[in-house]
Amino acid sequence: MADLVVIGGGLAGSEAAWQAAQRGLAVTLFEMRPEKTTPAHVTGNLAELVCSNSLGSNLVDRAPGLLKEELRRLGSLVVDCADATAVPAGGALAVDREAFAQEVTNRIEGHPRIELRREQATAIPEDRATVIATGPLTSEALANKLAALTGSEHLYFYDAMAPIVVADSIDTSICFRASRYGHGEGEGDYLNCPMTREEYDRFVSALLEAETAPLREFEREDPQFFEACLPVEVLASRGQKALAYGPLKPVGLTDPRTGTRPYAVVQLRQDNQAATLYNLVGFQTNLRWSEQERILRLIPGLEEAEFVRLGQMHRNTFLNSPLLLRPTLQYRGRDDLFFAGQITGTEGYIGSVASGLVAGINAARQAGGQPPVAFPSSTMIGALCHYVSSADPEGFQPMKANFGLMPPVVPPVRNKRERYAAYAQRALDDLARFATTVDLVLVPPLV
Numbered sequence: 001m002a003d004l005v006v007i008g009g010g011l012a013g014s015e016a017a018w019q020a021a022q023r024g025l026a027v028t029l030f031e032m033r034p035e036k037t038t039p040a041h042v043t044g045n046l047a048e049l050v051c052s053n054s055l056g057s058n059l060v061d062r063a064p065g066l067l068k069e070e071l072r073r074l075g076s077l078v079v080d081c082a083d084a085t086a087v088p089a090g091g092a093l094a095v096d097r098e099a100f101a102q103e104v105t106n107r108i109e110g111h112p113r114i115e116l117r118r119e120q121a122t123a124i125p126e127d128r129a130t131v132i133a134t135g136p137l138t139s140e141a142l143a144n145k146l147a148a149l150t151g152s153e154h155l156y157f158y159d160a161m162a163p164i165v166v167a168d169s170i171d172t173s174i175c176f177r178a179s180r181y182g183h184g185e186g187e188g189d190y191l192n193c194p195m196t197r198e199e200y201d202r203f204v205s206a207l208l209e210a211e212t213a214p215l216r217e218f219e220r221e222d223p224q225f226f227e228a229c230l231p232v233e234v235l236a237s238r239g240q241k242a243l244a245y246g247p248l249k250p251v252g253l254t255d256p257r258t259g260t261r262p263y264a265v266v267q268l269r270q271d272n273q274a275a276t277l278y279n280l281v282g283f284q285t286n287l288r289w290s291e292q293e294r295i296l297r298l299i300p301g302l303e304e305a306e307f308v309r310l311g312q313m314h315r316n317t318f319l320n321s322p323l324l325l326r327p328t329l330q331y332r333g334r335d336d337l338f339f340a341g342q343i344t345g346t347e348g349y350i351g352s353v354a355s356g357l358v359a360g361i362n363a364a365r366q367a368g369g370q371p372p373v374a375f376p377s378s379t380m381i382g383a384l385c386h387y388v389s390s391a392d393p394e395g396f397q398p399m400k401a402n403f404g405l406m407p408p409v410v411p412p413v414r415n416k417r418e419r420y421a422a423y424a425q426r427a428l429d430d431l432a433r434f435a436t437t438v439d440l441v442l443v444p445p446l447v
């Protein structure tokens with residue numbers, strides 16, 4: 001009988017199953033494909049890449065590259081298979097998608113302690129340690145069970161992501177700190193970007209002229225999709241003043257530079273505990289990413305903004321993790337239930353692998369009587385796990401690896417490239433130290 005059940009043989013589930021099996025657990029991995037498929041997958045292979053064949057930058061001083069390097073050092077199955085099937089892609093790690101997914105499948109099938117069951121899981125096992133890694137397109141039967149477990153208000157089916165900006169790149173000589181009508185703590189909880197009538201009109205025209213990203217067929221066909229959260233460009237198309245009466249309303253705000261109420265205001269809300277990131281309130285959008293950067297920089301105070309995430313809308317099943325998960329990726333209400341992958345909010349292919357690795361290691365530690373571990377937030381793996389377990393639960397959205405999630409380096413480094421190199425060096429040093437203190441073997445021996 002298995003020690004651990006892993007549900008979902010995607011990027012996260014394959015990694016979790018491997019990590020736990022490498023540490024001695026007998027694992028049953030449930031993957032419903034090819035018997036039952038999702039609207040995005042086309043093969044029966046494990047770890048199928050549903051869209052791009054690029055796993056992002058491979059450079060250690062870039063956030064996705066650092067995340068891969070940490071995973072390599074921790075013996076990640078998926079990153080090893082990606083390295084083995086890489087195709088030329090400059091500084092990025094791109095793979096031959098067929099060969100990559102086949103390699104992951106072969107290694108999982110060949111592992112003596114993993115049993116692969118091609119079956120849909122329709123319930124959450126109660127008598128067995130479990131990792132749930134069913135991804136953004138979790139089957140309906142299991143999604144219903146998850147909604148029953150977490151409360152349906154804590155399980156989302158659509159992303160309507162607003163862009164996120166690095167605090168340091170906001171021009172605070174223009175933006176002012178205040179909450180509407182002076183509510184909230186101290187100086188005010190929001191950074192406000194004030195707009196004159198002319199600035200507002202220019203911004204709305206740019207929004208209306210911009211190109212939007214195409215929706216996938218299964219998203220276009222779903223009538224609930226756009227009801228989830230209207231994008232700013234759709235609101236803008238409803239009338240010249242629609243935004244000024246909606247998310248950009250200036251009521252209760254006075255610009256200290258002029259002593260008057262601006263014509264419109266874009267509000268920025270703190271997005272992480274360290275206050276290094278701010279999101280644009282109510283700014284979910286489906287504009288093409290290249291258009292977003294250009295248009296968002298028309299907002300006064302954001303002319304030089306550095307965005308760690310741009311807005312997007314797509315179908316995505318995910319939990320309100322800050323309310324439900326610990327940084328160990330354990331479910332708060334049940335110690336032997338773990339979540340991994342996109343469903344936790346660790347966004348993207350490699351973000352999903354990272355949370356799969358953490359869940360697999362922690363499931364094995366728990367089974368072996370060792371306490372599960374939370375990686376330090378100065379590592380990219382830890383920064384992601386801390387973000388999903390401690391971000392503001394209101395409006396929580398998945399997050400990709402980025403340096404803004406990490407505590408600032410001390411002393412501060414002004415040059416961006418040098419700063420990123422310093423983050424990366426600190427992360428790898430801290431990972432090595434952490435591994436020693438919690439008895440984690442870096443690069444575990446292959447079976």
Ligand SMILES: Cc1cc2nc3c(=O)[nH]c(=O)nc-3n(C[C@H](O)[C@H](O)[C@H](O)COP(=O)(O)OP(=O)(O)OC[C@H]3O[C@@H](n4cnc5c(N)ncnc54)[C@H](O)[C@@H]3O)c2cc1C
Pocket residue numbers: 007008009010011012013030031032033037038040041047048049050051052053119120121122133134135136137138139142216315316340341342343347348349350352
């Ligand atoms: C359409 C789409 C395109 C994307 N494109 C990209 C991209 O280009 N780059 C990027 O970085 N990220 C992309 N993502 C986001 C994310 O990185 C991927 O979805 C990634 O595959 C998530 O990994 P995962 O392991 O969490 O889920 P998945 O890789 O989807 O794995 C989940 C697995 O669980 C299985 N499953 C579901 N329900 C059950 C069940 N009840 N029982 C058994 N098995 C089940 C599924 O068949 C699937 O194999 C995209 C997401 C979507 C939806």
